[in-house]
Amino acid sequence: MEDVESGDGTGNYGNEIADDSNNNNPRVLDRDDSELDKHDDPFAPREGKTLTWTNIHMTLAGKGEESERKLLDNVWGEVPEKQTTAVMGPSGAGKTSLLNILAGRASSHGRVKIESDVRLNNYSVDPTNIKVRKLIAFVAQDDSLQVTSTPREAIRFSAKLRLPRATTDHQLDKLTDRMITELGLTACADSIVGGELIKGISGGERKRTSVGVELVVKPALVFLDEPTSGLDSFSAVQLCQVLKKVANAGSSVFFTIHQPSSEIFNSFDHLILMNKGRVMYTGSVHGVPDFFASRGHPNPPNYNPADFIMNVAQSVPVKQLNEDGFFPTDERKMGEAFVPDDGKDALGITVTRRTARGVDVYDTKPPGLVTQVKLLFTREINNLRRDVTALGARFGLTIFLGVLVGIIFLDVGKTDPTVAVNLQSHFGALIMVLLMSMFGTAQPALLSFPEERPVFLREYSTNHYSVISYFLSRLTMEAVVTGLQVFVQAIITYFMIGFQLSFGLFWAVTYSLAMASTALAVLLGCSVEDPKLAQEMLPILFVPQMLFAGFFVVPDLIPVWLRWARYLCTLTYAIRILLVEEFYDCDPGNPEANNACNDLVSNIDADPDETWWNWLVLVALFGVARIFALYILRQKSTKFF
Ligand SMILES: Nc1ncnc2c1ncn2[C@@H]1O[C@H](COP(=O)(O)OP(=O)(O)OP(=O)(O)O)[C@@H](O)[C@H]1O
Secondary structure, eight states: OEEEEOOOSSSOOSSSEEOOTTTTOOEETTOOHHHHGGGGOTTOOOOOOOEEEEEEEEEEOOOTTOOOEEEEEEEEEEEOTTEEEEEEOSTTSSHHHHHHHHTTOOOOBTTEEEEEEEEETTEEEOTTSHHHHTTEEEEOSSOOOOTTSOHHHHHHHHHHHHSOTTOOHHHHHHHHHHHHHHTTOGGGTTSOOOOSSSOOSOHHHHHHHHHHHHHTTOOSEEEEESTTTTOOHHHHHHHHHHHHHHHHTTOEEEEEOSSOOHHHHHHOSEEEEEETTEEEEEEEGGGHHHHHHTTTOOOOTTOOHHHHHHHHHHHSOHHHHHHHTOSOOOOOOOOSOBOOOTTBOTTSOBOEEEETTOOSSOOOSOOOHHHHHHHHHHHHHHHHHHOHHHHHHHHHHHHHHHHHHHHHTTTGGGSOTTSHHHHHHHHHHHHHHHHHHHHHHHHHHHHHHHHHHHHHHHHHHTTSOOHHHHHHHHHHHHHHHHHHHHHHHHHHHHHHHTOSSOHHHHHHHHHHHHHHHHHHHHHHHHHOOOHHHHHHTHHHHHHHHHHHSSSSSOGGGSOGGGGGGGGGOHHHHHHHHHHHHHHTTSOTTOHHHHHHHHHHHHHTTOOGGGHHHHHHHHHHHHHHHHHHHHHHHHHHTTOOO
16 A cells, blocks of 8 residues: 655655555665765755746736726746746836746736746646645745744744755754855844844845745745845845855746846846836847847947846837847747646646655655644744743733732722622622733734734745644644733732632633633634734724623613624623622622622623533633634635735
């Protein structure tokens, strides 16, 4: 029996392990000692892929009287393996649109319609399919890196999660060190990346870190959107040399670039010059001078060819360029796309065969769920430790509010319940603590996903981890931090206010309510992409809860047709549990006090016999909200447009 796998998601497909079903011993093909070194060399040879495309059209439908606009018109070309291919062109020529279509980050939507025929090793592929997209290492213009990680950690994190699980720690360290050295990041390798609110490394260093994160996994296809923008000329040359090394190792490297120096321009192998959505030139960089000269535009001596061709593209009218013989038509005979056959899957990827006994020599699969969750959780902890301002603010606020509530309601839990105002204050203190548990924990949870969204989308789409791993690591982290936060709040308020139920139970109810509220907040956070919008929607989570929970308005006064809503509110169940535990039969020896307490409990519809049921619903609401959030996260994780 054998199991057939389609690669490891790293671009390192096939060629490692052969099926040896005759003697049941997996063996390694063509492996010698020097080949083992390739596992710690980011420029080790790899299986390349050729990406070809033809008939790419992108149109923007007109509005009202406006006519349709062609953003890309019959674009064709290829990214050959072992070559660097640069896309140049004036602003608005369609470079980014082409890159995004080929990388699966754009598809027809709204007024934009896209048609394309894209092939990988001549197998027809849909780049928007997440399986295809995961094959492409993509470096976007904006660096979506974890702000509290260092360049070394970011590159190692990517290597650990995307390279085969058999890669040793020593190999990972060597790969990371080599990448850092090659990209000139040695001086800042252990400083945090930083972002809008936390000072970190420079923009150019961030850009190079993003490139290192992708290149360290030895991808077969690398796309970069303006990798040299923001870099000084030395760093830009250095980066282009690294890209060249990656191409020499077998990768196909494709990037857009603005105004390269002549040194950089001449280091490319292949050029695609776009102009007004069409391909003005495609071919070898060395062929550019002859191509332009033969069409009446010779490059003046000592003139940067990159500047020259951009000048021609911008200053000569398209009609004239057409007449001069630019904008070549696709003469290639691409023929029918291949169909999957024995050794290849639907993406044209060599299929790895593994025996029933598994692969004990070198397992090409990337790390599994446990490692993913562990690494993500470790990163979350580092994030928490390094972003001390946010952590300090969260706990500082909890302590401040806890003490404030404690002072205002000092010892009300020990007062005589037969005095109406005492009972009312005691009840008010309980509600106040529950509201604090909800608000204080839900707000950070709500904001965390929209804020982390760009990092999550980049990492998910480039095959770092699964949605479930991300979700589990976040849940674990939230459970720990929320637990601590609620514990601090409970310690202060419980003893200052003088509640009568046991401390353990008091903490358990406030913690459960906080976790159920964070679940709702995460659900909202996963549904909304913009952190500001998420913040503005926060009242939607809490105002209805306060209205329906029964402490502003007794349930009997709520219109009948709206009463069902309280059953969806986590606060309803937490209040019922706490009320019963705190007030029910508060003083059996004193009928007057006991009646006052029991009246309060029944006014809120809390029933001592239903406590277990209230617990169950609270936990169920938490579970349902989490499952919905996971579902939404999964749906959204494949969307870039
Ligand atoms: N989703 C869209 N809706 C409307 N117009 C679009 C859309 N995407 C691209 N365009 C238009 O298509 C043209 C090409 O845009 P694109 O971003 O690909 O150009 P570019 O060559 O990368 O430009 P730059 O160098 O300035 O980044 C532009 O005129 C842009 O306004």
